[in-house]
Structure formats: structure tokens, C-alpha cells
Amino acid sequence: MSALREAGIKTVDFVAHSMGGTTITYYLESQPDETKVPKVEKFVSIGTPFAWAGTAAASENNVLEQNKVDLPTNLSVYGIIGNVGDESDGTVPYADAHFAKRLFANYQEAIITGDKAAHSKLRNNDKVDEIILRFLTN
Incomplete structure (x- = not known):
């Protein structure tokens, strides 16, 4: 990131899948200069298990929630959550992905259903691509 700044890039957007979204959140909480x-x-988070501790109910052990006061308040966040019919994307429960609402001040989400709503298929889903494009270009 410092190399990007040295190259003159002043702003970036992140798109992350699964634990990549958790990692980005942890990075954002570090409040880089x-x-x-x-x-x-x-x-944009795609199928990210923000509850981290394994269940949304275990928030007292959630590292991300403990440090949420350090998240930038002007950050726009869009969560994309899959539902294969069992309130999960087959890997990440809806409650764990929706936990982002407790972390980010400016959060919105979309729930993807159907054939390509499974965790590993969300990355190759045309509807997901459309949502990401619309969010990042508005």
C-alpha cells in the first residue's frame, strides 16, 4: 500500500472474498496513516464471515467487533451474501456475513440466491459482478 501511495495513488477500493474480507477489515481497523x-x-465483501468467532452470538470474542471504533466512518461497504437455501452460502452462515452491519457505519448488502449462490461460486457470478460494478462506479 505504501508503494501505491509513493506512486501517487491517493485512493483505492477493495473487493474481497471470504476471509479476504476479514483481513481487509482487520487492516482498516489498524487505521493506516x-x-x-x-x-x-x-x-465490497463477498461471502465474508465477519463474526470471526464462529457464530454471530459469540461477539464478545470477536476481534473485529472489539476494534470497530477504529474503522473509518466515511467508508462505504457493500456485503454480498449467498444463500443456497439453508441461510448460508454452504460455507458461511448468513448471520456471520450479516454481522458486518454491526461493524460498519455505512453498510448495505445483497443476498444472492440460486445456482451460483454457493460460497465458491459467488466469485464467478454475473449478478455479483453487476452489483460490484454498480457500487464501485456510483
Whole structure:
């Protein structure tokens, strides 16, 4: 990120799948100095288990929730959640992905159903691509 800033890039957007979204959230909570790294303006999470502790009910053990006060309040976040018919994408329960609503001040989400709503298929889903494009270009 510092190399991007040194190259003159002042803002970035992140799109992350699964634990990549958790990793990005952890990074955002570290409050990097925006004079040394680009400012993150938008973040799309796809099938991310934000509850981290294994269940949304276990939030007292959730590292991300413990540090949510350090998240940028002006960040726009869009969560994309799969539902294969059992309130999960086959890997991440809806409650764990929806937990992002407790972390981010400016959060919206879409629930994807159907043939390509499974965790590993969300990355290759045309509807997901459309949502990401619309969010990042608006």
C-alpha cells in the first residue's frame, strides 16, 4: 500500500472474498496513516464471515467487533451474501456475513440466491459482478 501511495495513488477500493474480507477489515481497523498509504473509499465483501468467532452470538470474542471504533466512518461497504437455501452460502452462515452491519457505519448488502449462490461460486457470478460494478462506479 505504501508503494501505491509513493506512486501517487491517493485512493483505492477493495473487493474481497471470504476471509479476504476479514483481513481487509482487520487492516482498516489498524487505521493506516493516509499520508503514507491510499485512503480506502469503498469495500465490497463477498461471502465474508465477519463474526470471526464462529457464530454471530459469540461477539464478545470477536476481534473485529472489539476494534470497530477504529474503522473509518466515511467508508462505504457493500456485503454480498449467498444463500443456497439453508441461510448460508454452504460455507458461511448468513448471520456471520450479516454481522458486518454491526461493524460498519455505512453498510448495505445483497443476498444472492440460486445456482451460483454457493460460497465458491459467488466469485464467478454475473449478478455479483453487476452489483460490484454498480457500487464501485456510483
